[in-house]
Amino acid sequence: xxKEVAADFDYSSCPRDYDFYRYxxxxxxxxYESDQYKLMGEVSSLSYPEKCLDVVENDxxxxxxxxxxxxxxxxxxxxxxxxxxxxxxxxxxxDSAQNDDPGAPVKIFGCHTNHPVRxxxxxxxxxxxxxxxxxxxxxxxxxxxxxxxMSESELGLFPCESGNVNQxxxxxxxxxxxxx
Numbered sequence: 001x002x003k004e005v006a007a008d009f010d011y012s013s014c015p016r017d018y019d020f021y022r023y024x025x026x027x028x029x030x031x032y033e034s035d036q037y038k039l040m041g042e043v044s045s046l047s048y049p050e051k052c053l054d055v056v057e058n059d060x061x062x063x064x065x066x067x068x069x070x071x072x073x074x075x076x077x078x079x080x081x082x083x084x085x086x087x088x089x090x091x092x093x094x095d096s097a098q099n100d101d102p103g104a105p106v107k108i109f110g111c112h113t114n115h116p117v118r119x120x121x122x123x124x125x126x127x128x129x130x131x132x133x134x135x136x137x138x139x140x141x142x143x144x145x146x147x148x149x150m151s152e153s154e155l156g157l158f159p160c161e162s163g164n165v166n167q168x169x170x171x172x173x174x175x176x177x178x179x180x
Contacts, residue, residue, distance in 0.1 A: 039129055039171050040080040042071055045149045046134065046168040052077050053155075053169075055089045061106040063153050070175050078174065084120055085139060086111065087127035094127040096138050096145070096157055103156035106138075106147055134168040135160055 043053040044066055054064035055076045064077075071078040080088045087094040088111070095109040113119030121127075126139040127147075136147040138157055146160040146167040160167060 036082055037080045038083050039173065040078065041171045041173040042066060042077045043079045043169050043171050046170060047149050047166045048152050051152055053079055055108050059108050061094060061108055061155055063149060063155060081129045085126045085128045086121040087136065093121060093125040096124045096140060098124050100143065102158050103150065106155045106157060129171065133160070133162060134170065136169055
């Protein structure tokens with residue numbers, strides 16, 4: 001917090017002091033949650049290697065220039081794949097928005113569970129990373145589809161095809177993330 005903001009901040013409105021939130025809440029939250037992810041990092045396209053997944057203001061996931069540096073927890077390029085089958089950026093989940101059309105956009109939306117990392121994601125929010133095929137699969141039951149680079153900036157959901165390089169992704173793990 002900057003000195004200017006700190007000088008104007010009314011600490012009397014906080015039920016606990018800063019150290020409580022820093023050491024009790026934040027540290028415990030991070031250690032509690034980190035073991036629930038199987039992968040976390042910047043996700044780049046094999047067909048456009050300099051382009052990575054990015055979350056934009058209108059709740060869409062697109063391709064944008066990769067950062068090329070370590071990511072912080074608040075970075076829009078930081079994508080986490082939870083062990084329960086959700087792909088997340090911040091506290092929002094990837095979502096197919098119940099759109100079955102080929103090329104349907106990948107959206108980002110509030111998670112359908114009250115505990116996004118440990119809870120079971122809703123059917124439109126089941127996105128997983130298939131490490132063998134290098135796919136990001138929307139595993140909506142009965143109609144699995146892959147996140148596909150349609151251009152240097154646009155993504156869509158299409159039926160998965162093993163030879164389609166536009167459906168293949170790599171994840172540059174964040175340095176502070178340890179796979180459990």
